[in-house]
Amino acid sequence: MPSYQATKYHGLKNEGATCYLNSVLQVLFMTKNFREAVKRHVCDNQANEFIDQLTSLFDDLQQHEAYTYNITKKLGIDNVYEQRDAAEYFEKILRLTSEAASQIFHGESTQKTKCSTCHNETDRSEAFWHLPLALGDFNSRDHSVEDDIEKYFRASHFSGKDQLYCDKCEEKSDATITCEIKHHPEVLMLLLKRFEFDYQYMTYVKINQTVKVPFTLQIPENQTYELYAVVDHVGDLRGGHYTATIRPQDDEKWYHFDDTRVSLDEESGSC
Numbered sequence: 001m002p003s004y005q006a007t008k009y010h011g012l013k014n015e016g017a018t019c020y021l022n023s024v025l026q027v028l029f030m031t032k033n034f035r036e037a038v039k040r041h042v043c044d045n046q047a048n049e050f051i052d053q054l055t056s057l058f059d060d061l062q063q064h065e066a067y068t069y070n071i072t073k074k075l076g077i078d079n080v081y082e083q084r085d086a087a088e089y090f091e092k093i094l095r096l097t098s099e100a101a102s103q104i105f106h107g108e109s110t111q112k113t114k115c116s117t118c119h120n121e122t123d124r125s126e127a128f129w130h131l132p133l134a135l136g137d138f139n140s141r142d143h144s145v146e147d148d149i150e151k152y153f154r155a156s157h158f159s160g161k162d163q164l165y166c167d168k169c170e171e172k173s174d175a176t177i178t179c180e181i182k183h184h185p186e187v188l189m190l191l192l193k194r195f196e197f198d199y200q201y202m203t204y205v206k207i208n209q210t211v212k213v214p215f216t217l218q219i220p221e222n223q224t225y226e227l228y229a230v231v232d233h234v235g236d237l238r239g240g241h242y243t244a245t246i247r248p249q250d251d252e253k254w255y256h257f258d259d260t261r262v263s264l265d266e267e268s269g270s271c
Contacts, residue, residue: 009248011260013067016080019259021068023244024090026257027229029061030246031187037101050074050096065260083239086231087191091129105129107185115166116159116174122167125182130189135207144212145190153179153220184223195237206236 012022028034035058041051053070060066072080075092094102107128114121133148156177158164163172198205215227229246244257245265254265 009262014259017083019242020086023231023242026244041098104186108183110182120168130191132191
């Protein structure tokens with residue numbers, strides 16, 4: 001549980017239901033290379049109104065509790081009382097910042113499709129800001145991000161009525177699809193897909209399952225990442241509340257960011 005005591009970090013004012021934005025902004029602020037890249041862009045006198053406002057917000061956060069009015073305007077958020085998706089606005093912010101800043105989170109994956117008949121292989125590359133991870137068997141009590149990563153990179157086999165069309169064979173055939181990361185981002189963002197469609201009730205429902213998140217994560221090609229931030233959502237598809245738990249890069253302790261409240265977090269490792 002968070003221990004509410006004075007910390008050297010500062011919170012962000014919630015304008016109504018903008019906790020999703022506050023959580024994302026705190027993660028970006030605590031990402032040192034991103035924060036410095038944004039500031040360098042301004043120092044180079046390159047015109048970008050959004051980056052100017054983001055730099056101003058980061059300067060405020062270093063000194064005191066800050067407000068996000070100008071950021072919400074630049075993001076086109078007209079209704080601050082409508083909760084939105086944190087991952088969506090994470091990507092919107094990256095697209096509006098400088099290339100040097102957004103490149104920190106930019107990755108590229110390659111999907112390889114191999115025909116089982118002629119063995120012809122085709123590649124399709126795609127840029128990404130995050131890796132979407134399906135929770136898989138959400139009835140399992142013991143579930144971890146490592147399970148989801150293994151499933152994400154596991155080969156998928158298509159046969160029978162699921163056969164894929166092969167351009168070389170000019171007909172459908174059995175095939176195998178594998179995925180690999182062509183360019184590893186400096187900072188890897190993982191998106192846990194907690195919502196799935198319930199055909200019984202014909203609506204989306206949230207998978208409220210505890211997921212173990214390791215402090216060190218290794219993905220294929222022997223790439224290792226150290227956990228430093230988690231954005232968490234409590235509630236359902238209709239609403240709820242976002243917070244962020246972050247370990248600053250110059251600090252060994254974890255802190256809980258809940259809008260204006262910043263506290264030392266005694267427990268970390270599960271989401």
